[in-house]
């Protein structure tokens with residue numbers, strides 16, 4: 001124990017008096033009979049807010065590492081560990097919905113009328129998580145003329161705007177990807193080599209279809225058409241101009257340089273120095289996916305408990321929540337890179353010099369060195 005350190009008690013350290021005294025039932029204050037399930041309703045929301053606080057804490061740590069001119073490569077492993085923690089918390093957030101669903105619709109209606117116009121819309125921490133990840137106002141599903149910031153104080157609005165204007169994880173990771181040296185490796189034109197591998201993969205897919213004698217000409221045409229459509233995705237990344245147009249139209253959000261670096265990391269994910277960057281991109285995809293899962297489960301729970309009733313916050317309820325689940329993706333461009341992958345076996349071999357640049361160097365002492 002450090003000098004002058006007072007002994008601490010479990011209850012005071014955790015400030016349990018405050019936390020356990022923070023469940024005030026509206027049904028007790030404003031109706032003749034306290035509603036049994038209101039306690040569960042309050043506790044679940046409070047637990048969510050505590051977990052949001054922890055997620056924000058982890059995301060801040062990751063942002064601090066990435067918002068540097070030079071990201072120390074050793075920090076990538078730490079960032080992955082922070083994001084792993086976020087992922088485990090998200091799994092709990094999804095599971096928790098089951099606990100709330102032990103409440104029936106009629107039990108909920110006993111106190112729901114006392115909650116207007118409070119709503120999850122007003123959760124500042126939830127919005128903070130969304131903007132810290134990189135969700136922009138122009139990409140949000142909306143209802144009426146309500147802005148997502150309308151419910152917050154001036155200083156909260158300021159905080160959200162500041163992060164939205166360039167300090168999110170998506171932007172920080174994009175800037176880091178753009179700075180990676182992998183794209184300008186000596187004597188190795190990545191894009192040219194990649195194009196060759198893509199063409200050979202597509203050609204062999206076409207050949208397999210054309211050679212298949214059991215296929216009707218109708219089915220063959222349909223399948224060849226699908227391959228041609230799929231080829232468009234490759235053309236996007238192979239043609240800088242086309243990619244810039246898509247970026248301008250908002251079809252993609254990741255810069256061209258960022259997209260190329262992410263593609264290279266995915267293709268050469270087995271190279272030792274690319275393993276951590278690959279893990280990082282995978283974690284971002286998982287976080288997006290788990291938030292989407294939470295949004296769908298929350299919408300489904302709303303349907304179970306409210307049906308098509310409008311929400312206490314003034315939206316259409318279930319339909320609005322489904323829209324957010326379908327559209328509030330942040331790291332979709334990283335996810336879509338999967339479409340652009342080619343088999344390991346047809347990947348152009350990296351020249352030795354490039355491998356050396358990418359690889360870790362464990363200089364083993366040879367026998368000769370020992371003499």
Ligand code: HEM
Pocket residue numbers: 044045048049100108118119120121123126298301302305306310311312313314315316317318320321324
């Ligand atoms: C009885 C359980 C619940 C019901 C019926 C319910 C219903 C709704 C509805 C209808 C909305 C749409 C906004 C509105 O018009 O009010 C909404 C939004 C929201 N709810 Fe819930 N909710 C429940 C529990 C929870 C819990 C436990 C959380 C955890 C914090 C939560 C977080 C949110 C958030 C963050 C939003 C905003 C979503 C967005 O705009 O993307 N809700 N909820």
